[in-house]
Amino acid sequence: MTDLNIDIDRDAILKALASPVRREMLAWLKEPAKHFSDEHHPLEMGICAGQFERCGLSQSTISSHLSALVASGLVTQRRVGQWAFYQRNEPVIAAFRAALDDL
Amino acid sequence: MTDLNIDIDRDAILKALASPVRREMLAWLKEPAKHFSDEHHPLEMGICAGQFERCGLSQSTISSHLSALVASGLVTQRRVGQWAFYQRNEPVIAAFRAALDDL
DNA sequence: ATACCTGTCGATCCATATATCGACCATGAC
């Protein structure tokens, strides 16, 4: 089972979750196969930043949303060459959910 | 079986084979697993250009040898992002060997 | 009204692997 005692940054996480766009991104990452189909990269690597352009926002806006998610710890980034792949960080998400009980 | 009637560029091929460096590169590509170990890319994609730096030549020299091999048709190039992967073009090699009988 | 924060954009910057360029040297043909 996952460790719920990871130290998380509640502030950054809540700030990250404060935007509908970022919440939707996080949801997309939950089921990559359902929302993305990248013929160029296997899904196991995570979702390539460019794939998010489907949401209609500009590259720069997407990049900043993604970096907010990464900064919060909710999402991890993996760089491969010129690409950046993103995945949910489930342990952090679980720990955050657990921490909400202390509210 | 492979088709030996592919039209090949004898001139370019012989020019490519005229250099010991290029012949060695071609030989390395024959057994990728034996000569290369790239933890970053699966061997099935071919050999990444950067891997050839082991031969001690400069990047620019390597690049020009590789492009001569590609131009000759003996080798194929596959671009993936900022990388270029190379593989032997066995059908062309076979056709060339067959064509040598007409000398 | 002013100040502040967030989201957004276009433009620009950065990082990286590869490609091209210009110069030099050695060799062989003439």
Place this chain on the structure above:
DNA sequence: GTCATGGTCGATATATGGATCGACAGGTAT
């Protein structure tokens, strides 16, 4: 000798995805 050719180099250019920057608009608090 002169010339052309091929290999080599360092320096520079290219390409591309992503990151950062500066400006602007809308909302909210004071």
